[in-house]
Amino acid sequence: MNVQNVANVLEKVRQTNPLVHNITNVVVTNFTANGLLALGASPVMAYAKEEVADMAKIAGALVLNIGTLNETEIEAMLIAGKSANEHNVPVVFDPVGAGATPYRTETARKLVRELNVSIIRGNAAEIANVIGEQWTIKGVDAGESGGDVVALAKKAAQQLKTVVAITGKEDVVTDGHTTYLIRNGHPILTKVTGTGCLVTSVIGAFVAVEKNAVHAAAAALTYYGVAAEIAAKEAEGPGSFQIAFLNQLANIGTDDIVRHGSIEIV
Numbered sequence: 001m002n003v004q005n006v007a008n009v010l011e012k013v014r015q016t017n018p019l020v021h022n023i024t025n026v027v028v029t030n031f032t033a034n035g036l037l038a039l040g041a042s043p044v045m046a047y048a049k050e051e052v053a054d055m056a057k058i059a060g061a062l063v064l065n066i067g068t069l070n071e072t073e074i075e076a077m078l079i080a081g082k083s084a085n086e087h088n089v090p091v092v093f094d095p096v097g098a099g100a101t102p103y104r105t106e107t108a109r110k111l112v113r114e115l116n117v118s119i120i121r122g123n124a125a126e127i128a129n130v131i132g133e134q135w136t137i138k139g140v141d142a143g144e145s146g147g148d149v150v151a152l153a154k155k156a157a158q159q160l161k162t163v164v165a166i167t168g169k170e171d172v173v174t175d176g177h178t179t180y181l182i183r184n185g186h187p188i189l190t191k192v193t194g195t196g197c198l199v200t201s202v203i204g205a206f207v208a209v210e211k212n213a214v215h216a217a218a219a220a221l222t223y224y225g226v227a228a229e230i231a232a233k234e235a236e237g238p239g240s241f242q243i244a245f246l247n248q249l250a251n252i253g254t255d256d257i258v259r260h261g262s263i264e265i266v
């Protein structure tokens with residue numbers, strides 16, 4: 001996977017407009033739908049247990065996010081996830097806040113235990129908590145906490161038998177064997193709520209068209225980071241950044257990714 005491959009996967013998303021079924025949190029719902037539309041994907045949010053199995057099976061990917069979890073929603077996630085698994089629809093999981101409360105941690109573990117998750121995407125602290133590792137958060141950016149993020153990602157991938165994407169100052173994607181490091185993005189992403197949740201759904205759109213889950217996640221994170229870098233140049237603060245970022249998710253193309261993308265195997 002190199003920058004040209006990243007651009008190729010992006011073009012495939014834009015040409016095929018994959019349906020991404022999200023069961024996500026109430027904070028980020030609108031931003032996620034708009035971000036997926038800007039990318040060129042087709043977002044749908046569907047939560048009722050009566051319909052999630054039917055929606056998941058026609059989707060290109062199912063994205064599960066426990067940001068504002070409750071029992072009704074978790075029940076729907078399990079029904080949707082089992083339907084996706086039966087119909088070979090990839091499941092992408094964001095364990096928002098794992099470690100913050102026992103309920104979140106236990107629910108995240110239950111979902112990865114009971115479902116076949118293709119990709120789990122979180123910050124370092126969340127991924128560490130899902131696998132029961134100690135991880136100290138210093139400041140906002142868990143990725144800067146001094147721990148070995150690559151080692152953590154590999155350990156999580158081997159333990160959970162899934163592709164793991166850890167985001168932060170640098171992003172790591174691994175299946176436990178092949179590991180990519182992506183050095184794109186901008187610190188202002190941490191000043192807009194939902195930028196982690198949106199990138200998980202963007203990974204969903206990419207894995208809908210690129211079946212190699214490591215390649216899909218690495219491509220999505222590179223594209224996302226480049227869009228953020230370009231948007232940050234024209235933003236005065238978090239407010240105008242959010243708008244500029246949505247614009248750049250739609251506007252950037254092959255040239256921008258080839259020029260600014262930073263993706264390497266480590």
Ligand SMILES: Nc1ncnc2c1ncn2[C@@H]1O[C@H](COP(=O)(O)OP(=O)(O)O)[C@@H](O)[C@H]1O
Pocket residue numbers: 122123141143167168169170171184185186187189190194195196197199221224225
């Ligand atoms: N310090 C940083 N510098 C550059 N990009 C960052 C930084 N922190 C986070 N990002 C980017 O912000 C996006 C969201 O990641 P993150 O903040 O880790 O998610 P979450 O909000 O779930 O904790 C990712 O694309 C990541 O690469």
Ligand SMILES: Cc1ncsc1CCOP(=O)(O)O
Pocket residue numbers: 025027028067068096192193194195196197198
């Ligand atoms: C603030 C908040 N509270 C519960 S979910 C949520 C959004 C988290 O979004 P992200 O993980 O993308 O920063």
Ligand SMILES: [Mg+2]
Pocket residue numbers: 094096097122123196197
């Ligand atoms: Mg998050």
